[in-house]
Amino acid sequence: MELAERVKRIEPSATLVVLMEKEKLVARGIDVVDFGPGEPDFPTPQHIKNAAIKAIEENKTKYTPSAGIMPLRQAAVEWHAKYLGSGYAPKECVINCGGKHSLFNVIHALINSGDEALILAPYWVSYPEIVKCADGTPVIVETPAEDGFIPRASAIEKAITPRTKILIVNSPSNPTGAVIPEDEFAKILDVARKHGVWVLSDECYSHFVYGDAKPFSVASLPGAKDHVIVSASLSKTFAMTGWRMGYTLAPQEISDAVLKLQSQSISNPTSIAQYAALEALRGGMESVETMVTEFAKRRRRIVDGLREIPGVTCHEPAGSFYVFPNVSAAVDGNGPGTQADTVQVAKDLLEREHVVVIPGEAFGAPGHLRISYATSMERIEEGLRRLASFFRAEKPVSSVAATRG
Numbered sequence: 001m002e003l004a005e006r007v008k009r010i011e012p013s014a015t016l017v018v019l020m021e022k023e024k025l026v027a028r029g030i031d032v033v034d035f036g037p038g039e040p041d042f043p044t045p046q047h048i049k050n051a052a053i054k055a056i057e058e059n060k061t062k063y064t065p066s067a068g069i070m071p072l073r074q075a076a077v078e079w080h081a082k083y084l085g086s087g088y089a090p091k092e093c094v095i096n097c098g099g100k101h102s103l104f105n106v107i108h109a110l111i112n113s114g115d116e117a118l119i120l121a122p123y124w125v126s127y128p129e130i131v132k133c134a135d136g137t138p139v140i141v142e143t144p145a146e147d148g149f150i151p152r153a154s155a156i157e158k159a160i161t162p163r164t165k166i167l168i169v170n171s172p173s174n175p176t177g178a179v180i181p182e183d184e185f186a187k188i189l190d191v192a193r194k195h196g197v198w199v200l201s202d203e204c205y206s207h208f209v210y211g212d213a214k215p216f217s218v219a220s221l222p223g224a225k226d227h228v229i230v231s232a233s234l235s236k237t238f239a240m241t242g243w244r245m246g247y248t249l250a251p252q253e254i255s256d257a258v259l260k261l262q263s264q265s266i267s268n269p270t271s272i273a274q275y276a277a278l279e280a281l282r283g284g285m286e287s288v289e290t291m292v293t294e295f296a297k298r299r300r301r302i303v304d305g306l307r308e309i310p311g312v313t314c315h316e317p318a319g320s321f322y323v324f325p326n327v328s329a330a331v332d333g334n335g336p337g338t339q340a341d342t343v344q345v346a347k348d349l350l351e352r353e354h355v356v357v358i359p360g361e362a363f364g365a366p367g368h369l370r371i372s373y374a375t376s377m378e379r380i381e382e383g384l385r386r387l388a389s390f391f392r393a394e395k396p397v398s399s400v401a402a403t404r405g
């Protein structure tokens with residue numbers, strides 16, 4: 001059997017191997033500290049769940065318009081205008097099945113064979129794969145750890161060619177937690193405008209910001225609308241990962257293209273989830289504030305704890321719920337490790353200390369580990385203790401040398 005080229009071009013999730021190993025340990029009754037989660041450990045707020053229950057009871061269980069119910073499109077643009085300063089009309093909003101679905105649709109609506117998409121590394125695992133699925137070429141622009149992984153307009157401009165169609169930005173970032181400062185965003189928008197490149201703004205973590213950082217969207221900058229597409233998600237902000245709710249904000253022509261793709265694939269996002277999303281967007285931000293206050297405390301603890309471990313360096317992320325320490329010095333004592341090193345570290349950590357982390361290779365950044373603090377303070381303390389014991393061991397990763405062979 002011959003599968004389609006597009007399927008052969010893309011890789012399954014790089015995080016899967018570690019997670020499968022984890023499941024085996026959990027099945028054996030082993031106490032695993034899981035720093036892997038890409039979702040809040042909070043339940044979906046009750047008022048949102050109630051709205052879904054009510055929708056079922058009122059038989060709002062049939063097809064909806066492909067772009068989503070109009071009150072939800074209205075609520076999405078109002079929420080984005082209120083909290084992130086944009087100015088879209090409901091007809092420029094399409095409701096999608098999660099932020100990933102929005103990204104998938106937008107990329108497929110814009111990328112032709114051979115078009116280039118600029119992706120900032122360390123990057124979220126799915127960007128290159130979605131671009132490849134659309135037969136585009138991912139072009140990676142590095143953001144250095146010494147600069148807090150902040151993308152700079154100057155580096156982006158150097159990577160632009162006549163084939164560049166889109167630039168994907170993700171602030172706050174998964175995996176680094178980096179938040180792009182507003183003035184840098186303005187410069188990035190200028191570069192995009194100058195070269196006719198679309199800025200695709202993945203705002204999945206918009207409200208997970210700490211310290212002086214404030215929720216911000218590039219779509220709020222003057223004149224942004226003609227150059228920016230927003231992919232938004234309710235998954236993390238409202239602890240709704242399983243509901244699959246997100247939306248796209250884009251000029252009419254692009255919204256219509258997204259809608260066309262959507263109408264011929266999913267028909268419409270789940271009706272019940274749409275009523276839950278409507279309540280989330282209209283029901284106030286209290287639950288979000290509670291979550292963010294808790295995440296701020298955890299971030300402080302985990303950054304401090306990691307910095308106490310010899311050989312581990314950790315920048316202080318201003319957003320999301322991940323830290324992205326550099327462990328290459330602790331791995332071999334000889335500077336940055338090889339491609340396979342942090343994959344091996346993650347495997348050894350799981351095997352010896354029963355701690356789940358995601359290796360940096362998954363995000364195009366060997367030498368680092370992604371640690372999620374979407375877990376309780378008690379588990380964070382236990383995990384830090386185990387990480388310290390692992391990295392303090394004299395030769396922590398004996399198999400690294402062998403894998404280099």
Ligand SMILES: Cc1ncc(COP(=O)(O)O)c(C=O)c1O
Binds near residue numbers: 038124202236241246
């Ligand atoms: C950076 C980033 N973008 C998008 C998504 C997709 O989120 P959703 O659950 O809304 O599809 C994720 C989920 O992990 C993410 O980390």
